[in-house]
Amino acid sequence: MIVAILNCDEKWGIGKKNDLLFHLPLDMKFFRETTSGHTVAMGENTLLSFPGGKPLKNRTNIVLSADVTHNYEGVINVHTFDDFLAEIQKYSRKDRVYIIGGASIYRQMIPYCREVKLTKVHKDGGAEVFIPNLDEMDNFVVISESEPIMDGDIEIRFVTYGNKKPKRIRLKKNNEELSTTGDKR
Numbered sequence: 771m772i773v774a775i776l777n778c779d780e781k782w783g784i785g786k787k788n789d790l791l792f793h794l795p796l797d798m799k800f801f802r803e804t805t806s807g808h809t810v811a812m813g814e815n816t817l818l819s820f821p822g823g824k825p826l827k828n829r830t831n832i833v834l835s836a837d838v839t840h841n842y843e844g845v846i847n848v849h850t851f852d853d854f855l856a857e858i859q860k861y862s863r864k865d866r867v868y869i870i871g872g873a874s875i876y877r878q879m880i881p882y883c884r885e886v887k888l889t890k891v892h893k894d895g896g897a898e899v900f901i902p903n904l905d906e907m908d909n910f911v912v913i914s915e916s917e918p919i920m921d922g923d924i925e926i927r928f929v930t931y932g933n934k935k936p937k938r939i940r941l942k943k944n945n946e947e948l949s950t951t952g953d954k955r
């Protein structure tokens with residue numbers, strides 16, 4: 771199963787200056803506990819936004835960059851969107867794959883996600899990068915929503931959206947072969 775996980779402000783903003791908008795310890799804990807032991811897939815900027823540009827521990831990290839010279843230690847490096855999809859498909863057959871950003875990856879991958887775990891922050895964070903408004907997308911419906919919770923001095927809500935019609939990953943022949951070989955290893 772492919773699931774996106776993220777937080778956004780009241781304008782659907784998710785980041786600025788290649789960093790998060792807010793410091794949210796409760797939401798961080800939720801993210802860590804939800805994704806630990808699973809696979810996470812991200813764009814290069816998101817990897818570089820982590821402390822020391824290091825991958826997330828206790829998780830298989832898939833990282834997309836179009837630059838073939840950008841290869842990071844401790845991650846599965848992919849350089850085309852098709853290869854990114856192939857790795858996500860391969861891992862999603864046996865595990866949950868969490869799409870963890872950033873904005874460009876959410877835009878491309880949200881249609882493939884069965885669920886979006888969205889922490890809504892009741893504040894304007896002055897964002898520079900945004901995700902699409904899920905409330906305006908026909909496919910997406912709210913399947914659960916928490917009461918408002920204080921995370922430090924910021925009010926948040928944990929919301930899960932379900933995608934009524936997730937897009938299927940369709941790979942070119944080479945990727946299919948790559949993915950099948952991977953599964954048999």
Ligand SMILES: NC(=O)c1ccc[n+]([C@@H]2O[C@H](COP(=O)([O-])OP(=O)(O)OC[C@H]3O[C@@H](n4cnc5c(N)ncnc54)[C@H](OP(=O)(O)O)[C@@H]3O)[C@@H](O)[C@H]2O)c1
Pocket residue numbers: 775776777778783784785786787788789790791812813814815816817819834835836837840849850851870871872873874875876878899
């Ligand atoms: N609020 C949240 O929950 C949350 C979560 C994650 C990230 N963020 C924020 O999001 C921001 C980063 O988002 P972003 O959009 O700038 O970066 P990003 O999506 O993390 O990474 C973008 C990079 O990924 C590669 N890429 C993306 N699509 C590609 C494609 N189709 N083919 C090949 N390569 C592709 C490119 O790398 P190359 O340029 O090397 O080719 C591109 O520059 C930061 O502010 C971060 O803090 C927020």
